[in-house]
Amino acid sequence: MEKVAVLGAGSWGTALSIVLADNGHEVRLWSHRENQVVLINETHRNEQYLDVTLPDQIKAYANLNEAISGVNVIVVVVPTKAIREVCKQLNSIVKEKVTIIHAAKGIEPVTLKRVSEMISEEMADYNEEDIVVLSGPSHAEEVALRHPTTVTVSSVNTDNAKIAQSLFISDSFRVYTSPDIIGVELGGALKNIIALGAGISDGLGYGDNAKAALITRGLAEIARLGTKLGANPLSFLGLSGVGDLIVTCTSVHSRNWRAGNLLGKGLKLDDVLNQMGMVVEGVRTVKAAYQFSKQQNVEMPITTGIHQILFEDKAPKDVVDQLMNRTKREEMDDLALLLMERYSQ
Ligand SMILES: NC(=O)c1ccc[n+]([C@@H]2O[C@H](COP(=O)([O-])OP(=O)(O)OC[C@H]3O[C@@H](n4cnc5c(N)ncnc54)[C@H](O)[C@@H]3O)[C@@H](O)[C@H]2O)c1
Numbered sequence: 001m002e003k004v005a006v007l008g009a010g011s012w013g014t015a016l017s018i019v020l021a022d023n024g025h026e027v028r029l030w031s032h033r034e035n036q037v038v039l040i041n042e043t044h045r046n047e048q049y050l051d052v053t054l055p056d057q058i059k060a061y062a063n064l065n066e067a068i069s070g071v072n073v074i075v076v077v078v079p080t081k082a083i084r085e086v087c088k089q090l091n092s093i094v095k096e097k098v099t100i101i102h103a104a105k106g107i108e109p110v111t112l113k114r115v116s117e118m119i120s121e122e123m124a125d126y127n128e129e130d131i132v133v134l135s136g137p138s139h140a141e142e143v144a145l146r147h148p149t150t151v152t153v154s155s156v157n158t159d160n161a162k163i164a165q166s167l168f169i170s171d172s173f174r175v176y177t178s179p180d181i182i183g184v185e186l187g188g189a190l191k192n193i194i195a196l197g198a199g200i201s202d203g204l205g206y207g208d209n210a211k212a213a214l215i216t217r218g219l220a221e222i223a224r225l226g227t228k229l230g231a232n233p234l235s236f237l238g239l240s241g242v243g244d245l246i247v248t249c250t251s252v253h254s255r256n257w258r259a260g261n262l263l264g265k266g267l268k269l270d271d272v273l274n275q276m277g278m279v280v281e282g283v284r285t286v287k288a289a290y291q292f293s294k295q296q297n298v299e300m301p302i303t304t305g306i307h308q309i310l311f312e313d314k315a316p317k318d319v320v321d322q323l324m325n326r327t328k329r330e331e332m333d334d335l336a337l338l339l340m341e342r343y344s345q
């Protein structure tokens with residue numbers, strides 16, 4: 001059994017701590033908020049995020065040095081926005097090289113970096129192959145209830161992915177490995193943009209046809225950009241691709257869907273984010289993806305539309321009209337074609 005530090009005591013850090021504790025590992029859950037640490041240790045609950053009692057093997061820590069002392073594995077589960085800050089702190093105190101797994105889903109605006117790239121930039125003794133990502137269709141609320149869930153872990157170094165697989169796998173949390181870290185990270189990050197769109201569509205009062213269209217055409221543009229950035233197109237047909245896209249576009253647990261829903265009902269972005277109280281990763285990622293699409297000359301009409309709603313004050317209904325009135329085109333121009341090109345020999 002391993003000693004594991006989980007950095008970030010929000011919904012997902014807490015749910016992953018439960019998975020690890022159920023597997024018999026000693027879990028140190030680090031939070032930067034002292035009052036939350038006291039509450040978790042006194043009540044064995046983290047009620048702001050999840051309505052479950054935490055196993056005894058989970059101890060909360062406010063001191064990062066104490067939390068990571070003697071651990072073999074560090075799981076970083078803070079929002080993408082906080083990754084650099086947390087890893088800078090980590091870099092200044094970490095003594096021995098340990099396995100680093102991250103479970104954040106985002107891309108950094110301006111630099112356009114994936115999370116594993118950001119971590120390896122901040123950690124002097126780590127490069128990309130030392131980092132593992134854990135991603136896939138997995139709402140914290142359901143994982144905490146031990147409902148069946150499947151995820152993918154990926155690293156440039158397959159051995160590291162296997163370490164993560166063995167650490168987390170259980171009879172309610174099935175873990176697959178993949179060698180395509182670019183595809184796994186991009187699938188997890190970009191689906192949040194489409195989930196905002198699905199929420200907007202529902203908020204406008206549209207039905208299942210519109211949502212199915214968004215999911216399918218959203219997948220096409222995720223694959224179009226992702227492949228340009230070096231991902232294997234097959235990853236977008238897997239758990240961290242279409243799997244996560246489906247769950248995030250259709251679940252009431254999704255913060256991205258819920259935020260989109262409020263936008264579709266006419267609320268302004270600042271008011272929506274104030275109401276949420278939890279991270280809505282798609283809001284930052286849409287900036288990055290929009291920037292990427294311009295830079296790489298990749299057509300991303302849904303992402304462009306969401307960017308217009310969020311940051312250019314365009315009315316959601318006008319964006320729907322814009323999407324529905326684009327020039328005529330063939331359907332099999334994206335993912336199917338990419339796969340055919342790759343596998344036709
Ligand atoms: N919630 C889920 O179901 C879920 C599932 C899979 C992946 N994720 C991903 O996991 C990441 C974290 O999401 P979450 O759901 O736990 O978010 P959350 O909003 O529930 O919690 C985020 C936590 O991070 C902490 N935090 C914020 N800034 C910090 C900083 N600078 N230093 C230390 N801690 C800081 C907050 O205090 C909070 O406890 C996101 O990238 C999200 O996309 C979430």
Ligand SMILES: O=P(O)(O)OC[C@H](O)CO
Nearest residue numbers: 136137138139254255256
């Ligand atoms: O609540 P969301 O929208 O951040 O989605 C959570 C997970 O990424 C779903 O897999």
